[in-house]
Amino acid sequence: MSALLEITNVTKTFPGVVANESISVSVSAGEIVALLGENGAGKSTLVKSVFGMVRPDSGEIRIKGELIAPGDTGGAIARGVGMVHQHFQLVPVMTVTENIILGDEPKRGIFINIKAARAEVIALSEKYGLEVDPDALVEDLPVGTQQRIEILKALRKDVDLLILDEPTAVLTPQETDELLQVMKNLAASGVGVLFITHKLREVMAVADRVVVLRNGRVAGSTSPKETDEEGLAQLMVGRNVVLQVEKGEAKPAAPTLEIKALSVNDDRKHLAVDALDLEVRAGEIVGVAGVEGNGQRELVEAICGMRPRLSGEVLVAGAPTPDMHPHGVHAMGVSHIPEDREKHGLVSSYSIEDNLVLNQFDRAPFAQGWIRNVATLEENATRLVEEFDIRTPSIKTTAGALSGGNKQKVVVARELSQDTRVVVAAQPTRGVDVGSIEFIHNQLIAARDGGAAVLLVSAELDEILSLADRVAVMFGGKIVSILDAKEAERGLVGRLMAGLSA
Amino acid sequence: MAGKKFSRTWLTPVVAVLVAFAIGALLIYIQGADPLKAYQSLFSHAFGSWSGIAKTLGKATPLVLSGLAVTIGLRAGLFNIGVQGQLVTGAFAAAWAGYFIHGLPIYIHLPLALIFGITFGAGVGLIAGALKAYRGIHEVITTIMLNSIILALVDYLAGHVFQEPGQILARTPHILPSATIPKIFSLPSGFFFAILLAYGVWWVFQRTTSGFRLETVGRNKSAAWYAGISVKRAVLIAMAVGGGIAGLGGGIESLGVIGRFEPTFNTGLGFDGITIALLGRANPLGVIPGAILIGGMRGAAASMQFDAGVAPEIVDLILALVLFCVTAPFLAKWLKSTEVGAKITSGWGN
Incomplete structure (x- = not known):
């Protein structure tokens, strides 16, 4: 069987950097190939070459046996290659339906047949088990759902080969598992999948073959059957990495951050945080686990004064913090690592x-x-x-x-x-490479050991489980359970996150 | 490294000017005149003699200020097209204070008249700023509309309410000697003041917390708000200060050059400020060479017509070409740096 996509000896240098050096990768029909590597390993450059957005210096790219000319931006798309981008290509003010049909709208006369479009979107979302509200405005949706729309948009165009660029970076564990299942279903129906990621667990779960990139070179080709996460990690970073965070026993003191009966609306004016109570003591890390969209983002924003509080209060060392005044909250000793670092952090x-x-x-x-x-x-x-x-x-x-x-x-x-009494870290390692993740984790632990109360909100359950001294599970805008790190076992937390009782 | 960065920053404006002059030469040639002779005449009249330089710097004075007004807006993420209206308002207010208020010594009357110009210019800027800050109306729209309103209004005021008695022309009475800006060595002293102000604005952006606030708002409003900077206040300040500086430019024109307010003067000064600010890459010191160049060309256009038989409108044409050449790359960059632009141009990251 000939390969759908054949990349042979592709080399691309930018001034001062070799982004790709003689890389070969192939994907056949019905196969899931994972392209694994840290940020900057050359994954995105390689994919850009396939779509003609980067001109390789040498090497060739064939799709279904046909040579794609360097810089041919339409060639891959015309031959049935679909792409789900890491960064969303959605129109925020349009509805889900409008976004999905954009560029190829079902028509009645000269008008868009929005009814047919809506039906198509519903059918599509049912077919692949990717649930979306066809009438919701994209700007109101959490990132995880926006990603789902991106995937549906790509799937709509009868693709033979689907390239997913870090698709799980923004997904919850449940959404990730759903997506992995979707990928398996697609492969079973004969579609080839090229899955770009730096997450080992996902590679182990779905890939048929793994190509590991490091510093622009192929560091190794293997399959989940032949190796394990440790082995992949070693290939990826070229050294042994400690996947488990090492930290000493927490020595919690008095509560520093107290959240009392806090209620907050989301962007659509629906109640997202519902009379929530939570305490974080000095010298401990409390991890908030939850499926994205259960009010975590609103909670963080309300604590940090970025979103109006409907009722309730947030106390730092006993003193109430101001509402809708991020700088004022900050001045009381609350450090915040915001979820959207490009928008708020930098x-x-x-x-x-x-x-x-x-x-x-x-x-x-x-x-x-x-x-x-x-x-x-x-x-x-x-x-x-x-x-x-x-x-x-x-x-x-x-x-x-x-x-x-x-x-x-x-x-x-x-x-x-800064002199900090409270640290609120929201998705602190999202889209961050392995080396930096380790560093950031150690910094959070150092802050804890320095006597700060650390509130960690993350969609990465593994991150919560390895860092938190106490795990607060959030569901439907409430903290449904608070577990000690010792009793917070993955399966139990997962069930609580899904709203089931322990 | 600094040298390399410098040359890259200033390459666009220099090339823009050269290209504009080259196209201008072609047009002069088509007219049947000698482009070399025309340019020689233009530049020798503008920069070749003491009196020429004095005239050039006099013309450059309001241009430095209107360029600064646009620059401050650009730094704060605003496109202040209303500098013309702000400048004219300042020119009118300063002239009124200059002829209407009697019996003050020059050291009180002159600054007072200039403060009138600054205050009224700032007021006009503030209207657009407030509409932006509190109602979210885009400043390009409001400043264009304010320009039209103000030009009609001052025309009416100078032609009716405050018209010089016995005069048919729309113009105010002549200002008093106690409000006239003295010349230093036959140079208009307003120019040195304008240079000092440009340096001051540069310093504010470079070294002060206020400058940092405005600039942060210009670059990322969400991050600015998050960092405790009031976006509304920054918009109000940028528009008011820009308007005030434009108003000062108008005041210096009325009190130092024209001697009264006359609506037929001051035309185009604010619009040249846009070209100058963009030529200067939104750098407060960068407005100085642009203002001198354009001031010189404006001042010497009539002499060029006399020497080379070239219509003085060729200067307008060249300046339009300069604006065209300098904005194309600037707009592309600006589009990318704004939030909307980032949404349009994003997609292939990392």
Whole structure:
């Protein structure tokens, strides 16, 4: 059987970097091939070559035996290759239906037949078991659901080969499992799947074959049958990685962060956090586990003063924090690693130096009255770049030029370098490479050991289970159960997350 | 490294000017005149003599200020097209204070008249700023509309309410000597003040917390709000300060050059400010060379007509070409840097 996609000896260099060096990958019909590698290993460059958005220096790409000319942006699509992007390509103000049919709308005369379109979307979502509300506006939906729409959009176009670029980066464990099942179903129906990821568990769960990239080269080709997660991780980073976080016993003291009967609406004005109570004590990490969309995001935003509270209060060391005033909350010693670092955490066109003082630029020692203190800013940046292992050519480099992991380290460095009583970390390692994840985890533990109350919200159950001293399971806007780390076993937490009783 | 960055930053404006002059030369040639002679005349009149330079710098003064007004907006993420209206308002208010208020010594009367110009210019800017901050109306729309309203309004005021007695032209009485800006060595002293102000604005953006606030809002509103910076206040400040500086430019024109308010003067100064700000890459110091170049060309256009037989409108044409050449890459970049633009151009990341 000939391969659907055959990439042979593709090499691509950018000034100063070899992004791909003589890489060969093939995908046959009915096969799931995982392309595994850390951020910056060359996965995206390779896929861009397939779609003609990058011109390889040498090597060839064939689809169903036909050679795709370098830089041919339509060739792959015309031959039945579909792509689900890491970054959404959705129109936020349009409905789910409109987004899915966009570009190929069912028509009646010169008008769009929205009824037929809606029916098609419902049929499509049932066929693949990807549930969506066809009439919801995309901007109101959580990221996980938006990702689902992206996948449906690609699936609608009768593809023979589906390329998924880090599709699970934003999904909950349940959604991830659903997606993995969808991938298996697709493969069973004869579609080839190229699955780009850096998550070992998912590779082990679905891939028929795994191609591991490291620094632009193929570090190894294997299959889940021949190896395990440790083996894959070693191939990926070229060294032994500690998947389990090492931390000492927590020594919790008095409650520092107290959330009392807090209620919050979501963007659609539906109750998302329902009279929630939660305490985080100094010196412990409380992990909030939950399926995305159960109010975690709203909870974090309300704590940090970014979303109006309907009722209830948030106390830090006994003092009430202001509503809808992120800076005021911050000034009370609440450090926040925001979920959307590009939107809230960073100004990408600013230097690392300026980003490191973004929420304290007007305070001593970074400013004396009206004047910014340039020497202190540089000192601060130089120290934090060193201390937090931010990989950058210079402190004057713009934050936007950094990789995802290093961007996040800038945010973490800024938030955790300040005098902090409470740390609220929302999805702190989303889209971050393995090396940086380890570092960020250790920083959160260090903050805990330094006496901070740490609230960790993550869609990665493994992250919660390995970091948290107590696990608070959130469902339907409430904390349904609080477990000690010792009793928080994966299966139990999963059931609680699904709203079942233990 | 600094040198490389410098050359990349300033390559676009320099090329834009050169291309505009090259196309301009072609058009002059088609007219049947000698482009070399025309440009030689233009530049020798603008920069070749002490009196030429004095005239050039005089013309450049309001242009530095209107360029600064646009620049401050751009830094804060606003496109202030209303500099013309703000400048004209300032010109009118300063002229009114200059002729209507009697019996003050120059050291009080002159600053007072300029403060009138600044205040009224700022007020006009503030209207657009408030509409943006509190009602979310785009500043491009409101400033264009305000331009039309103000031009009609000052025309009426200068032609009826505050018209010079016995005059048919729409113009106010002449300002008093106590409100006239003195010249230093035959140079208009307003120019040095404008340079100082440009440096001051540059310093504010470079070194102060206020500058950092405006700039952060310009680059990422969500991050600014999150970091405790009031986006509304930044919009109000940028529009008011920009309007005030434009108003000062108008005031200096009335009190130092024209001697009264006359609606037929001051035309185009605010719009040249847009070209100058973009030529200067939204850098407050970058407006100075652009303002001098454009001021020189404006000042020497009539002499060029006399020497080379080229219509002075060729200068307008060249400036339009400069704007065209300099905005194309700038707009592309701006589009990418704004939130909407990022949504359009995103997709292939990491």
